[in-house]
Amino acid sequence: MPEHLPDVYVSFRERFADIADQQDALARAVDAAGPLDEKTTRLVKLGIAIGSQADGAVRSNVRKALAAGATEAEIEQVILFGLTTRGFPATVAAWKWMNEVVVEQA
Numbered sequence: 763m764p765e766h767l768p769d770v771y772v773s774f775r776e777r778f779a780d781i782a783d784q785q786d787a788l789a790r791a792v793d794a795a796g797p798l799d800e801k802t803t804r805l806v807k808l809g810i811a812i813g814s815q816a817d818g819a820v821r822s823n824v825r826k827a828l829a830a831g832a833t834e835a836e837i838e839q840v841i842l843f844g845l846t847t848r849g850f851p852a853t854v855a856a857w858k859w860m861n862e863v864v865v866e867q868a
Contacts (some may be wrong), residue, residue, distance in 0.1 A: 766816065766825075766866070800830040804838050812844045813854045820856050824863045834864060 775782040793803055804827035811819035827837055837860055844853040 766821070773819075788800075801827065801832050801836075804830045805832060805836065808837065808840050809843060812841060812852065813848050814849070815852045815855060817859055820859045821863050824860045825867070828863075828867065838865075 770777045791820065793800075806825055808820065808823035808827055811823050824837055828834075838857070841853060841860060844856060
């Protein structure tokens with residue numbers, strides 16, 4: 763597994779491997795259920811993660827959005843959308859998490 767994954771996440775997946783596999787299959791089915799392409803899907807999921815102020819989910823979706831071809835500018839725009847819906851502190855936190863991912867991938 764990638765080194766950026768928290769130990770508790772890795773341990774949970776190891777302890778409940780069948781459930782984790784089923785969760786992965788459900789996630790793939792949900793992603794494939796509609797017309798959105800991979801990049802758009804990742805940007806939408808990033809927005810949801812920002813709304814939840816879920817640090818790990820923001821970081822994960824930044825990584826996945828970049829891998830799907832999203833630019834830093836596109837990701838920053840999604841983060842800025844949070845300013846008027848989630849608030850300034852959540853937006854700044856998400857921007858910080860994004861920048862940390864970008865730096866670690868450089």
